[in-house]
Amino acid sequence: MSSVIDQIIHTAAKLSQAGITPSTATVKAKMGGKIPMPQLIEGMARFKALSSEEVTQAAKVMIGSDDKPSTAAETARADDIQQQLNQLQHAYKTLSERVAALEAKLDGIA
Structure with a gap:
């Protein structure tokens, strides 16, 4: 479960770095829409608790095939x-x- 939440945080951080305010809808759309809502909400809550330095670091982290x-x-x-x-x-x-x-x-x- 934590890897899905990490992917949510990573995706939200990448959106934020691109100047897009991450929301549950934008993150879910960016990830293909197959994320359970409880995990999406938990991931977004964790993302919102990050400092700007942690957001920058989370945006740089590559997870799985995310670079494609x-x-x-x-x-x-x-x-x-x-x-x-x-x-x-x-x-x-x-x-x-x-x-x-x-x-x-x-x-x-x-």
Whole structure:
């Protein structure tokens, strides 16, 4: 039972660190909605009793497969980040080619 409560605390801490006020509804949704209400309430009560330093520490703790995207929103965010990375890599390549062309022109002038 305590591992479920630890996961609830971890999830609430991650939400808090992301600027979202954790509630029983947001934590339950983030965890997939299959948490018994008594455990959810106990986990939230324990989370609310944590200091800000403990919240930061709880957000860093990785539990099980929590590092994998578990919701459609997280998957969409990961896809968006990947797309941004691809665009930046393309822009870098384009700029590098332009710099090389300009350097070649300068070498021809000098």
